[in-house]
Amino acid sequence: MAITRLSPGEQAKLRDAELTYAQVGASLDVLPEGYQHLKRSRVLGSGTAVFDQAARDVLSWQVQERSGIRVAASSTDVVMDAVAVLAIGVGALRVTAPCRVVRVLTEPDRQGFAYGTLPGHPESGEEAFVVKREADGTVVFEVTAFSRPATLLAKAGGPIARVVQRLMTARYLSALAAKQP
Numbered sequence: 001m002a003i004t005r006l007s008p009g010e011q012a013k014l015r016d017a018e019l020t021y022a023q024v025g026a027s028l029d030v031l032p033e034g035y036q037h038l039k040r041s042r043v044l045g046s047g048t049a050v051f052d053q054a055a056r057d058v059l060s061w062q063v064q065e066r067s068g069i070r071v072a073a074s075s076t077d078v079v080m081d082a083v084a085v086l087a088i089g090v091g092a093l094r095v096t097a098p099c100r101v102v103r104v105l106t107e108p109d110r111q112g113f114a115y116g117t118l119p120g121h122p123e124s125g126e127e128a129f130v131v132k133r134e135a136d137g138t139v140v141f142e143v144t145a146f147s148r149p150a151t152l153l154a155k156a157g158g159p160i161a162r163v164v165q166r167l168m169t170a171r172y173l174s175a176l177a178a179k180q181p
Contacts, residue, residue: 003061004072006083011074014083014098019116020124020150024102027114027128027144035125035146038165042173046137054131054139055111057176059104063129066175067168078113080104097121109133112142117150123165124150129172141176143169 006014023032031037044054057063059078061071064086073084078101086097098118105112112130117123125147132140147165 003065003076004070005076006072006074006085010072010085011083014074014085014100014118015081017098017100017118019100019102020119020121021117021126023126023146024116025114025126027126027146028103028105028130031144031146035148036162036165038145038147038169039142040169040173041140041142042177044131044139044141044177046139050139051109051111051131051133054141054176058112058129058131058141063172063176067171078104083118084115095122097123102126103128105130117147120151122149122151123147141173143172145169 026032031039044050060076061073061078061084064071068088070087071084072087073082075082080101080103082101084099084101086099087094089095098120099115100118101113102116103114110130110132112128114126114128116126125145127143127145127147130142130144132142134140145165
């Protein structure tokens with residue numbers, strides 16, 4: 001799969017849409033009450049080469065792509081205010097998830113981004129994908145999210161929706177780990 005570009009009309013529509021939650025940036029700080037919280041991490045290895053490659057992958061939608069998600073975005077690189085429609089499944093079983101990048105981290109030892117949900121996303125909340133280099137050189141990939149159901153399908157899914165979220169998070173962690181030098 002390759003990242004596809006959203007049409008200018010789709011980009012404008014998504015950029016004009018309001019986020020479906022108020023706590024913008026909280027996935028990189030204190031997770032807000034009233035949401036389900038998820039925080040998982042995986043050690044990728046150690047050293048500059050591992051950190052640099054993982055950061056490039058995170059900031060080019062590779063985590064989503066390698067997890068089997070189709071990415072249609074305003075930019076092939078993750079940049080502030082980029083918009084995207086993430087999709088998984090086929091035909092009538094396809095679920096789409098519009099989102100907007102709300103934070104981008106480009107610190108020397110911490111790189112990644114957070115996206116927030118837009119109308120039409122099955123959940124309301126935010127998800128962050130961050131690569132960190134610890135003081136000893138260990139490189140860790142972390143996925144953090146807060147969310148609650150936003151659509152009838154997600155609400156009806158109840159506990160099954162949480163299982164799906166945990167499975168997707170495991171796929172995110174594995175997809176990035178499998179590609180490091």
